[in-house]
Amino acid sequence: xxxxxxxxxxxxxxxxxxxxxxxxxxxxxxxxxxxxxxxxxxxxxxxxxxxxxxxxxxxxxxxxxxxxxxxxxxxxxxxxxxxxxxxxxxxxxxxxxxxxxxxxxxxxxxxxxxxxxxxxxxxxxxxxxxxxxxxxxxxxxxxxxxxxxxxxxxxxxxxxxxxxxxxxxxxxxxxxxxxxxxxxxxxxxxxxxxxxxxxxxxxxxxxxxxxxxxxxxxxxxxxxxxxxxxxxxxxxxxxxxxxxxxxxxxxxxxxxxxxxxxxxxxxxxxxxxxxxxxxxxxxxxxxxxxxxxxxxxxxxxxxxxxxxxxxxxxxxxxxxxxxxxxxxxxxxxxxxxxxxxxx
Amino acid sequence: xxxxxxxxxxxxxxxxxxxxxxxxxxxxxxxxxxxxxxxxxxxxxxxxxxxxxxxxxxxxxxxxxxxxxxxxxxxxxxxxxxxxxxxxxxxxxxxxxxxxxxxxxxxxxxxxxxxxxxxxxxxxxxxxxxxxxxxxxxxxxxxxxxxxxxxxxxxxxxxxxxxxxxxxxxxxxxxxxxxxxxxxxxxxxxxxxxxxxxxxxxxxxxxxxxxxxxxxxxxxxxxxxxxxxxxxxxxxxxxxxxxxxxxxxxxxxxxxxxxxxxxxxxxxxxxxxxxxxxxxxxxxxxxxxxxxxxxxxxxxxxxxxxxxxxxxxxxxxxxxxxxxxxx
Numbered sequence: 271x272x273x274x275x276x277x278x279x280x281x282x283x284x285x286x287x288x289x290x291x292x293x294x295x296x297x298x299x300x301x302x303x304x305x306x307x308x309x310x311x312x313x314x315x316x317x318x319x320x321x322x323x324x325x326x327x328x329x330x331x332x333x334x335x336x337x338x339x340x341x342x343x344x345x346x347x348x349x350x351x352x353x354x355x356x357x358x359x360x361x362x363x364x365x366x367x368x369x370x371x372x373x374x375x376x377x378x379x380x381x382x383x384x385x386x387x388x389x390x391x392x393x394x395x396x397x398x399x400x401x402x403x404x405x406x407x408x409x410x411x412x413x414x415x416x417x418x419x420x421x422x423x424x425x426x427x428x429x430x431x432x433x434x435x436x437x438x439x440x441x442x443x444x445x446x447x448x449x450x451x452x453x454x455x456x457x458x459x460x461x462x463x464x465x466x467x468x469x470x471x472x473x474x475x476x477x478x479x480x481x482x483x484x485x486x487x488x489x490x491x492x493x494x495x496x497x498x499x500x501x502x503x504x505x506x507x508x509x510x511x512x513x514x515x516x517x518x519x520x521x522x523x524x525x526x527x528x529x530x531x532x533x534x535x536x537x538x539x540x541x542x543x544x545x546x547x548x549x550x551x552x553x554x555x556x557x558x559x560x561x562x563x564x565x566x567x568x569x570x571x572x573x574x575x576x577x578x579x580x581x582x583x584x585x586x587x588x589x590x591x592x593x594x595x596x597x598x599x600x601x602x603x604x605x606x607x608x609x610x611x612x613x
Numbered sequence: 614x615x616x617x618x619x620x621x622x623x624x625x626x627x628x629x630x631x632x633x634x635x636x637x638x639x640x641x642x643x644x645x646x647x648x649x650x651x652x653x654x655x656x657x658x659x660x661x662x663x664x665x666x667x668x669x670x671x672x673x674x675x676x677x678x679x680x681x682x683x684x685x686x687x688x689x690x691x692x693x694x695x696x697x698x699x700x701x702x703x704x705x706x707x708x709x710x711x712x713x714x715x716x717x718x719x720x721x722x723x724x725x726x727x728x729x730x731x732x733x734x735x736x737x738x739x740x741x742x743x744x745x746x747x748x749x750x751x752x753x754x755x756x757x758x759x760x761x762x763x764x765x766x767x768x769x770x771x772x773x774x775x776x777x778x779x780x781x782x783x784x785x786x787x788x789x790x791x792x793x794x795x796x797x798x799x800x801x802x803x804x805x806x807x808x809x810x811x812x813x814x815x816x817x818x819x820x821x822x823x824x825x826x827x828x829x830x831x832x833x834x835x836x837x838x839x840x841x842x843x844x845x846x847x848x849x850x851x852x853x854x855x856x857x858x859x860x861x862x863x864x865x866x867x868x869x870x871x872x873x874x875x876x877x878x879x880x881x882x883x884x885x886x887x888x889x890x891x892x893x894x895x896x897x898x899x900x901x902x903x904x905x906x907x908x909x910x911x912x913x914x915x916x917x918x919x920x921x922x923x924x925x926x927x928x929x930x931x932x933x934x935x936x937x938x939x940x
Contacts, residue, residue: 377717381717390685398705400678401681432675432706601715601719605777605779
């Protein structure tokens with residue numbers, strides 16, 4: 271069964287496209303490793319949540335975003351910004367809290383926005399952005415657009431009240447063709463340090479969506495080709511129907527939850543080692559070699575290039591200026607009143 | 614000008630804005646088929662259809678959050694909170710998303726959203742259904758908070774709220790839905806941050822907003838019988854707050870009493886007292902006093918409820934006290 275699927279997928283996929291996405295995945299991996307180093311050096315403050323191990327999910331889905339589509343996610347958002355085309359320099363500068371950052375140094379790692387490219391933001395309260403994504407989808411249809419909303423959430427968010435209220439609304443509004451949203455559950459197995467098994471009485475997420483009249487499927491989130499296949503098919507269906515749909519991408523956060531994480535308290539070294547065998551970048555390298563799409567030399571070239579880009583991004587972030595003091599009071603209110611409580 | 618009820622003024626404002634601007638839509642519990650728990654939206658479903666008048670399930674966090682997402686996309690949703698007591702369920706959405714997303718997106722988005730519904734007590738709904746949330750929401754930068762009392766202001770401030778590019782917390786005096794007043798026809802807007810002098814006077818300033826303005830007006834009449842001329846200031850909006858009008862009045866009267874239905878500590882009246890002492894200290898002839906609700910969850914029994922909220926007698930008594938006329 272698995273073999274059949276694999277053959278079907280490979281026939282549909284263009285090796286050049288895989289190489290292009292490999293390049294993006296490697297870039298994100300480099301970005302995350304550099305951000306962890308910079309965090310340890312004290313250049314990045316606050317929280318830092320990296321995407322290491324989950325790259326195939328964002329790469330496979332976001333590469334199929336159409337111009338009119340929107341994307342919203344939680345705080346593990348660097349990959350989403352970069353894969354939608356944000357400049358790594360501006361993304362890194364945001365993490366460094368600089369004026370050249372994506373949101374002018376006002377949001378940091380958890381709040382990357384790139385509205386011009388359809389990224390409606392990264393949000394810091396688990397589950398809190400899910401209703402927003404449902405409203406964004408409604409607004410798209412209300413305006414007569416055929417765009418869809420890719421709504422990313424983690425397995426932890428599925429346990430929140432906001433998720434359940436929003437999923438019910440999405441199911442309801444979808445009956446009238448008014449909710450073109452795709453819930454993309456990035457199931458990386460852990461809500462911080464609590465495993466899915468310890469988080470939910472029914473670890474089958476499909477059942478949770480089914481309760482709200484939303485169809486769903488699972489996809490191997492470590493396989494870029496599987497993600498590409500699911501995304502390509504599902505996004506067009508949802509664009510057509512205006513009905514919510516859910517995809518659970520089974521993946522794994524190889525890195526710690528945040529920069530300060532008691533890694534070994536909640537998972538074993540063996541478990542991590544086992545998942546590392548399924549590292550999406552490693553699997554894709556093997557696949558590209560098997561397809562003769564690249565050779566070892568080419569892979570190295572791509573990695574070196576990503577390293578240079580990210581080194582440059584770190585240098586740019588480091589050398590950029592801090593936000594000017596007057597930025598403290600801007601962007602509180604839209605319109606004429608700058609800041610209503612200003613002394 | 615025609616005389617209309619508070620309820621009619623609200624509905625008129627929303628109807629006119631929906632007719633004028635297709636991006637305006639309504640969401641809330643029982644606002645469509647049922648016509649609204651307080652009949653504010655009665656008939657609007659028939660006029661505008663279910664795409665624009667959305668009956669939601671009892672999911673305050675869900676539909677408030679969805680409305681924020683809609684607003685970020687350029688729509689202008691007006692959310693009915695059946696009563697503000699239910700907004701605690703949606704507080705994470707209102708505070709963490711609506712109030713802040715413009716800031717943490719570095720100005721990339723705005724949230725032209727109105728959340729409206731009845732606030733305050735007075736109709737024997739007891740503890741869980743009686744709150745005055747003006748200082749709670751007024752605390753958060755990024756929100757605007759208004760609490761109009763006259764039908765004319767209700768219409769004018771609702772239109773201003775819908776046109777505002779920011780999230781507006783619109784606190785209605787639920788106990789006054791049936792009260793009447795002159796309401797201008799058609800285009801009528803009332804700006805935020807401009808208090809209204811509800812009654813002019815020279816001896817003492819009574820500062821209030823919402824339902825308590827009417828109480829202060831009645832107290833002022835009583836005081837006038839004894840030759841005391843009280844000035845009544847209707848704040849109209851809590852954030853932004855019109856400090857100027859309050860200060861100007863105190864410079865004239867040299868005495869102030871701030872009246873609120875909410876609990877005494879950390880309330881709007883405390884803020885008013887602080888601002889007066891900061892900005893008009895030298896003009897004061899007496900300490901600024903507060904008249905507030907009792908420090909208890911709201912009781913059910915009518916007699917206890919009446920004791921719970923500020924009364925005309927209390928306002929008269931405290932006004933006399935700041936005039937050093939002990940009774």
